[in-house]
Amino acid sequence: xxxxxxxxxxxxxxxxxxxxxxxxxxxxxxxxxxxxxxxxxxxxxxxxxxxxxxxxxxxxxxxxxxxxxxxxxxxxxxxxxxxxxxxxxxxxxxxxxxxxxxxxxxxxxxxxxxxxxxx
Amino acid sequence: xxxxxxxxxxxxxxxxxxxxxxxxxxxxxxxxxxxxxxxxxxxxxxxxxxxxxxxxxxxxxxxxxxxxxxxxxxxxxxxxxxxxxxxxxxxxxxxxxxxxxxxxxxxxxxxxxxxxxxxxxxxxxxxxxxxxxxxxxxxxxxxxxxxxxxxxxxxxxxxxxxxxxxxxxxxxxxxxxxxxxxxxxxxxxxxxxxxxxxxxxxxxxxxxxxxxxxxxxxxxxxxxxxxxxxxxxxxxxxxxxxxxxxxxxxxxxxxxxxxxxxxxxxxxxxxxxxxxxxxxxxxxxxxxxxxxxxxxxxxxxxxxxxxxxxxxxxxxxxxxxxxxxxxxxxxxxxxxxxxxxxxxxxxxxxxxxxxxxxxxxxxxxxxxxxxxxxxxxxxxxxxxxxxxxxxxxxxxxxxxxxxxxxxxxxxxx
Numbered sequence: 027x028x029x030x031x032x033x034x035x036x037x038x039x040x041x042x043x044x045x046x047x048x049x050x051x052x053x054x055x056x057x058x059x060x061x062x063x064x065x066x067x068x069x070x071x072x073x074x075x076x077x078x079x080x081x082x083x084x085x086x087x088x089x090x091x092x093x094x095x096x097x098x099x100x101x102x103x104x105x106x107x108x109x110x111x112x113x114x115x116x117x118x119x120x121x122x123x124x125x126x127x128x129x130x131x132x133x134x135x136x137x138x139x140x141x142x143x144x145x
Numbered sequence: 146x147x148x149x150x151x152x153x154x155x156x157x158x159x160x161x162x163x164x165x166x167x168x169x170x171x172x173x174x175x176x177x178x179x180x181x182x183x184x185x186x187x188x189x190x191x192x193x194x195x196x197x198x199x200x201x202x203x204x205x206x207x208x209x210x211x212x213x214x215x216x217x218x219x220x221x222x223x224x225x226x227x228x229x230x231x232x233x234x235x236x237x238x239x240x241x242x243x244x245x246x247x248x249x250x251x252x253x254x255x256x257x258x259x260x261x262x263x264x265x266x267x268x269x270x271x272x273x274x275x276x277x278x279x280x281x282x283x284x285x286x287x288x289x290x291x292x293x294x295x296x297x298x299x300x301x302x303x304x305x306x307x308x309x310x311x312x313x314x315x316x317x318x319x320x321x322x323x324x325x326x327x328x329x330x331x332x333x334x335x336x337x338x339x340x341x342x343x344x345x346x347x348x349x350x351x352x353x354x355x356x357x358x359x360x361x362x363x364x365x366x367x368x369x370x371x372x373x374x375x376x377x378x379x380x381x382x383x384x385x386x387x388x389x390x391x392x393x394x395x396x397x398x399x400x401x402x403x404x405x406x407x408x409x410x411x412x413x414x415x416x417x418x419x420x421x422x423x424x425x426x427x428x429x430x431x432x433x434x435x436x437x438x439x440x441x442x443x444x445x446x447x448x449x450x451x452x453x454x455x456x457x458x459x460x461x462x463x464x465x466x467x468x469x470x471x472x473x474x475x476x477x478x479x480x481x482x483x484x485x486x487x488x489x490x491x492x493x494x495x496x497x498x499x500x501x502x503x504x505x506x507x508x509x510x511x512x513x514x515x516x517x518x519x520x521x522x523x524x525x526x527x528x529x530x531x532x533x534x535x536x537x538x539x540x541x542x543x544x545x546x547x548x549x550x551x552x553x554x555x556x557x558x
Binding site: 105 | 326330405410415418440475478482486
């Protein structure tokens, strides 16, 4: 499988979708091997483009560069409450036995048609 | 550029020289910072640049007084850089600033106390920013960008200067973070390794001594590296630290931390509350979270497709795609619960046929062999407890806890 350097990363991943590896496990390790190729291809695509006409500077950017904190000031005062509050924004007990939602209802209907088929 | 008379130019330059030398003599770090912050585009620096342009050869003024000529080399390069900066010759500005920085660091070494640490931070910041601008200029002229890489080398040198026993060592983490920003921008993140090793293992450094703001930045970047290397527990620790201790007013930074922390938490079976996603405008994760909650594989695939570009750019795409196994687990659990409602005696037997039907409903086409393969993986990764009765094409679930929770541990650990 060749990696398309034009928009390399995005096209490569689309190819994963199309390659119907028979086993998910195979697909996953294939993806892991491809991960390095994907990042390398983006890099190479960037370098290739840099030496030609219009440079797509976004490939050199790190979208998520952390903003600088002010240097000439003391560290901000920490509020115990705030620190705790941030920790409470997560749920770890969401995996319940509740099947009263829409999705579960539709799933149930779908499964019931199987048993109906059998009768 | 405003008209400046020779006399006025003379006055401005002399005033700057006096301020600079005064700042050094009186160890006035905040003043020195202001005098070096090109990127602040302060009116006084810009008007100094205009004055330098008129005066042409400021070195005459520098040589005039012993007080000034002591810092002659530093000031000459600084002035040249400022002039180039003002004219928009960013490559020239960078080159001169690099020379200034080298000279400044030599001087800094000789100052025993750490009084000028913040000024040194400004120099590190400015050189990185100038290098980025210089590289943009180079590439727009069809040349190869190399200044940011050079700035990286200089920053490493500064790191070396601070990696000693004295009070200056608390500055090392700030410089480390500038290096991280440089390497991430260049895409050479492997270079982060050596400086991380120094910070974390060198005996001269006591991590607790570093200022909190630098620790937050450090944890953000090292956390991102852990995500890239798929060490989710380590990524969780680091990014959570950054989140808890980041200045709460800096919402853009908090959003960035969450952008990487959320996929990590999801991989550990922990879900962000909707309010969190809303507050920090992280809508791209909403459907992913919903898919996991419900066991909706189709929704997961849709969510990945919809934001493919964004996830690829931040490098979390594969992390999110791997959540598929957890979504499978949730779906199997739902099928099990539904079966229990109508036929509790046989609920712990999941026919592969039934699973295949559910998958087809979610637009996933698999034959029974493929379904068997998935179930084998789920069992292998301890997402499902049970065994495969191959001949009867049934998954026999354990009567106890057939769908073990992750409990904060990544899949298959």
